[in-house]
Amino acid sequence: MSTPRFPGGTAVSGLRVYEWEAADGLHGGTPHMHTASTEAYVVAAGRGEVHTVTGQGAQAAELSAGTVLWFGPGTVHRLVNHGGLELTVVMQNAGLPEAGDAVFTFPREVLADREAYDAAARLSPDASEEELGRQARARRDLAMEGYLELVASVGAHGQEALREFQRHAAALVRPRVAAWRRIWQENVEREAELTRDQLAALARGEPGLMHDAALVRTEPRPGPRRFGMCGRLRTWQPRDGEPEQL
Template sequence: MTGPLADFPDAAGLSGLDVYPWPTEDGKHGGSPHMHLTCAECYVVVSGRGRLETLGGQGHQTLPLHPEAVSLLDASGAPSDERARARRDLAMEGFNTLKQQWYDGDRAALADFYRAATELVGPRLEQWRKTVTEGPLAAAEASLCQIGALETGDFGHLGTSGVRRIEKPRMQSLGMCGLLHAYYPIRRAVAREELHTGSPAGEPW
């Protein structure tokens, strides 16, 4: 059945992604280098081929992307094409600089970048905590309650079970890596805010 957009299991999110076609300074094309401070992200490739470049504690890595590949990133929108492309190009410049500093043996540069990013997101941390508490943590606690109920022979929660189909969102937004069709409530709300205000609302993480 269809209806109001439902939360995904364990408060996960899902977006369809078409990588930006705009060329980059290295002669390739793709999205904006960006940083994950608290969350994990998984790419499941359904068509096309490319590569994913990362720079972290293990150094610079390049992972191939193709329809048989699943890539997991772990952390242990712009309002117009023009601004999204400018953001991507500036991020590419910074990423390539950090990458070259790493190969030159300058490990402090990446640590300085981490420090600056941590300071930058400081005002958002309370909202992030709220998002985790009301999302993934609440989903995990609900599952534990259901396990506890089953241990006592109580299966009442099964009476509220059901199946929902979520149609592909018609609204498209400009994300960090490309054009997004976001299926989950947080990103859809961000896309609506961008549409109505004409200014980037930023990524939820």
């Protein structure tokens, strides 16, 4: 039996939120939003907040061990670390966030220039840990610059200011959508089809997928946690030739 995917084609990662101080004196990660995927947080340890910007304006929600919350596409969000904040992150549409579904809140002039955006968002794959940390922090700081502008603009002009950012985001990801559709079909749609077929088998009184019942353990990737948008990430590696999902 090949390695089963996470239910519904989701992805799971362990996150230790950055403790870097930002321009507003708070400590935490890089503000961004997802254009097609819902994200969920299960807080494992520590204290903090998630700051969001939606059509209802800017809000802050407290995070502590046991907190579970989620938000859909178009929600600008930023994690703030008040001490030892660690999360399990569950992402819809595994493969899409890894393929660029997240758009950083860079300043308007960067969002309007695809080459400038890509250069600001990219971390050098062959850089040292120290250099990667420097690049990730510089990316966070640039996104904070645009985030603070966005929060002020939403406060002054309401939903239209957020919609302007969302339009920039849609324009940035538009060239990737064809590839995303293939990822979605091979992952999420495939999982939905398996459930459809299983329901049909059960309706016939047949076990269907139950014949393939198994317990699967997936090992963490070796080496240090990688630098993510909001903190240091631990991900899990696929097995048995399955495509990368985590």
